[in-house]
Amino acid sequence: MANKDPKAHDASTPNLTTPTDLGAEARNAVSAGLTNLLADVFALFVKTKNFHWHVSGPxxxxxxxxxxxxxxxxxxMVDPVAERARKLGGTTLRxxxxxxxxxxxxxxxxxxxAPEAMLDELRQDNESLVKFMRELHQLCDEKEDVATxxxxxNWIDQTEERVWFLFETTRHTR
Incomplete structure (x- = not known):
């Protein structure tokens, strides 16, 4: 049996599909978007911990x-993002x-x-994450997925708060 492409997103796996009134196309699109978001959240987590471990200075x-x-x-955010994809009957990161x-x-x-460069890079990454979430929100609106x-x-609000803290922390260095 050949291995499936690990990048492929298949929300139609019969043993994993869960009941929802959203159509198959909406479930597939939104759960795929959530899986992409989850990859970004993991990447941001690892980068934030990297900088946490390696920050130095006064x-x-x-x-x-x-x-x-x-x-x-x-x-x-990790578990709620992944579980929402699963609630839709989709699969997520493996x-x-x-x-x-x-x-x-x-x-x-x-x-x-440099510490200020770390904070600025994380601010920009969080801003990108907000952009990705707004795009996914637009898809949810189009597919009438009000729960997602x-x-x-809420995730946008939390991420914007992180942006704010990072911005204010480095404001004096700009």
């Missing part, structure tokens, strides 16, 4: 704690490789990143 304690708090908030193939946020593997749209609205 504001070390403040930045270290801020990034730990932000990583926890990002990680708190591997780190699939995360890497679906994520839209870039990695940062640099040996050293409602969750996304």
């Amino acid at each position: 504001h070390f304690r403040d930045y270290h704690l801020l990034l730990d708090d932000q990583a926890a908030l990002v990680f708190a 591997s780190v490789g699939q995360i890497a193939s679906l994520k839209r946020l870039s990695d940062n593997d640099a040996a050293f990143v 749209a409602s969750l996304i609205e």
